């Protein structure tokens with residue numbers, strides 16, 4: 001990873017009033033995210049409660065919808081535990097402070113590889129990512145020498161960037177890759193600190209909405225039906241409460257299947273604190289039906305994980321994916 005070099009851009013490209021308004025919007029959003037995980041007790045859930053960690057992104061909508069449906073239809077309650085960053089969420093998952101999480105599947109695979117007792121029981125979504133770039137980048141070839149942000153190397157965003165570079169006959173060595181917090185990406189592109197980014201939604205749509213950049217590729221143009229997030233449960237929860245684990249998984253998949261454009265918008269507005277315009281742009285790129293993790297698609301993922309250097313030894317389907325409830 002290389003440091004970002006600041007580049008000069010014409011200061012009067014956008015009027016000051018508009019920039020101030022955008023800055024305030026982003027700051028308000030970032031302040032809201034900062035407090036996400038504060039006040040979490042870290043205690044284990046009681047017998048009727050399942051603690052599921054999530055980040056406020058569109059990729060987590062099935063778990064948010066499930067929480068609503070479970071509360072209405074069964075005696076089991078999902079306690080949603082909101083975090084502001086992947087490292088914080090992974091720390092809670094890896095130390096059994098939550099029973100499960102909606103999380104980047106590559107991050108969970110890395111934890112599994114390192115001996116953490118977790119299993120993936122369903123996908124988070126299908127497709128749903130975009131590569132956003134500055135307006136002057138017209139094609140993949142133009143990415144040479146540019147600075148591109150991703151949230152974490154252990155992510156489908158890093159894989160998608162590699163796939164985009166392939167299209168232009170480039171490799172990851174031809175760009176500067178930097179890890180940034182998702183909330184910082186739209187403003188960093190706007191200011192010219194970076195030339196593009198790929199990250200969980202709705203931050204791509206936010207970049208488009210504020211005029212910071214454009215969609216160079218949607219994820220399905222780079223990797224058809226790509227993996228990204230998964231619902232992961234801890235072995236402790238799976239072993240101690242197998243019936244609840246089964247209920248959580250079944251309701252989760254049903255919740256994903258039940259989502260419609262209207263209910264997606266409703267639940268996203270309830271939890272994500274984003275404008276309807278941003279969400280509408282973002283939700284057109286994602287789907288939540290059929291969230292089973294198939295062996296064939298998981299093996300495609302592990303091939304890409306090896307090919308692009310995320311891991312030499314990703315966990316096998318048998319070790320990591322549980323679909324035998």
Ligand code: ZN
Nearest residue numbers: 059124228229
């Ligand atoms: Zn995702």
